[in-house]
Amino acid sequence: MTISVTEFIQTIRYQDIPEDVLAVMRRSLLDTIGVAAIGTTTRISNIVKEFARTQMPAGVDSAASRLLFSGLTVSPVGAAMAGAFTVDSIDAHDGYSKVKGHAGSGIFPAVIALIDDLLRQGKDVSSQDLLVALIIGYEVGYRSGLCMHGTVADYHTSGAWTAVGAAAAGAYLLKLDKEQTRHALGIAEYHGPRSQMMRCIDHPTMLRDGVGWGAPSGVSAAYMAQLGFTGAPAITAEGEEAKPYWDDLGQRWEVNNTHYKAYPVCRWAHPAIDAVQDLMKDNNLVSTDIERAQINTFHYATRLVKHAPKTMDELTYALAYPFAIMAVHGEIGPKQLQESILQDKEVQRISTATELVDDAHYTAISIDKRWADVTLFLNDGRELQSDARTPRGDPDNPLSDKEISDKFHLLADDIIGADRAHKIEALISEVNFDLPQLLTLITDKY
Template identity: 60%
Template sequence: MISFSKFAGSLTYDAIPEEVRAILRRSFADTLCVAAVGSTTEISSITKKIADRLWRSSPEAGAARMIFDGRPVSPAGAAFAGAFTVDSIDGHDTTSACKGHAGSAVFPALLAVADSLKASGVVLSGEDFMVALAVAYEISYRAGLTLHGTVPDYHTSGAWTAVGVAAGVSRLLGLSQEQTRHAAGIAEYHGPRSQMMRCIDFPTMLRDGVGWGAPSGVMAAYMAELGFTGAPAITAEGQTAEPWWHDLGQAWRVAEDTSYKPYPVCRWAHPSIDAARDLMRDNGLSSKDITRVRIQTFHYAVRLAGHNPRTLDEMSYSIAFPVATMVVRGKIGPQELLPEVLQDEEIRRISNATELVETEHYTRISVGKRWADVTLYLRDGRKIMSEPRTPKGDLDNPMSAEEFHSKYANFTDGLVGKGRAVDMEAMALSFDDLDSKLLGSLIDLIVAPLDVGHRQ
């Protein structure tokens, strides 16, 4: 079995399967469009102000510009603000096996360090960035599986992405295997072990912990570089972790566990949203035809509830209101995240007429996948029920290239100028082909302020 630190330090571009490269290209573009919408949120505004005030850059580490903002801060500060920005819109890539998300921490953190290295004159190519991303994603996933497999509490993604970020940043900084071991241990020890269901039961701006997981991983690598010790990381080495690491370098969890979101709300709501969408479309219904809705799903999803959300955070971690939004509007995109949607009387009517039912069967089988079914009760006395569903965007029901592009265009429209958006998407989808100059140009596009008010 190869150690995680050797994997992080010795992985080559050619050793990354094309299937994994394709996923990371897709995740890059997908994360960027989510970050564009996220940059309009209060979460993003507050955390960028905090980074600007409290996490200034230094000559030793170099400046990193904040995503869709441009102000220079430290690499940890840019990772902090960037992760909160991406995570403020729940539309980024996900891993059901780890019950969370890697890209929302990994991309902002590695982009921040790459930008700071660029400012310091260090040359990185697209292939270099691909290797660091592959390291960070794969180690994040395996640390997440280990943590979920060995402890009883349900923790946020920040706990395990901190370990992956530390490994990815260690690769970018050229740290030794021993330094990388210590970086992972530091990140694991100091990463946020926050309680996920606290954010589900009481949705606020806390989100999925990546806002602190990302900078924890960045800081850990820089600390290890200067000799700070922290090994071992018990989610990445040792006998207890071995079941989740024995095939590292041979199999790729990134290829097995990465899925995507058509809608910017919690993944647990997606099978119900998909089922409601299809029932409405296939039966030629309008919301006026619906008297009530019944959703059968698994335990955690039932706890989303959210019949009358008052904020974007409450809507993002709800199920009744997003399903009602799909019933009324036939879509859920950035436009459905605007404050006035929360006051839509027809959506609220359907939401309040929605019953959530936990079933033992769905709870039992909703481990690597998420299951639900929906019944619509009609004014004419009929009731129509969907088949059991898992979400669009899983490996067995993937989004098409056209669907990804439509999501990207919808999310960036009005925020990023058309030419810039087109260039950014094209470069992200082929970033590993970019030389150091073009990778720098892509980063310049990503960190420039939003073109607010521009319409396609």
């Protein structure tokens, strides 16, 4: 039986959600908190937190939410914006290849901002409500994004459709009625940032993936609809063109297509990074053994910043440089997220000596997955070629629970302290956890 998106939001309950979907969301919750923790150290995060503090403050007797790992209080719209920019400032958050983007970086901060204000008001909100709201946000966001990419020529950033997902989550949490919910989705879709993804790729700056405006657009849409503002319909959720993307809503879960990143750079670079990591290990190589390298991959990946990124924003959307980091250092983690990595001479040498090849076959098949292969040309005359690769972390090649946990602690422990990080992980693992305690752990200043 087909149900509308508004009916889905109105009727879905925790007990209706399959265990595998709940497991994905607990994994995404932990993973995104880890990314948020290290994200608070970036210039992007610090700038936008100050912007939210001065331009979107919480007024007397008005809605208020705490900023992630800050202790500062601003409006929920400001908290959603600052939180989204913070998570998006470290490109290590979850995503979905077919929708060409990322849900958690926008949905998570929007949901946390809404819930923090509801709890401040003394409203009854549980950990189950948190998980349901996140699942609604991801599911509605993913389907809106799939429809958008399937019916619109331009390649939009994740902010365009996470706005709709955030509004859906907000409609659930604010207990909007059917008409208010419908208008919230329409407002969010209309006001959401239809920003151009390839501009972000060709000219990397602090704009990132659009979620910095997508999250607050979704939050504000829910609040506006609650007050009676109208905006329906959301054309990515209603009408004949949208119908194929929603026919099995509530029966099949797009949430289960969520993938997780092993490295804090654009996922388009990951298959080549995985390939060079394995070639180096399997053949006992060090970077000085490499004369040059070749990466065959899909078209979009070859448009990532080429060989000499000048800023950390450019490094995030690079291919040859993070590939070279893995060849030289054997890892891409917090130690490699320092600006000094941009002056690493050996990394610069390998990057400059790496050719990027736009492969038509990989372009044709890089729809649900991202493909690449790597050839290393060694100083001793040998040529070592990898198999065709897709990134680790896809649903059919997942990171293990231990790898997700290790990644969380790698990103969070040195920032917020190992004890606090372990408390967060332990809470999320509980079936019914203390929600106010979790929010205190992820909003208090470290």
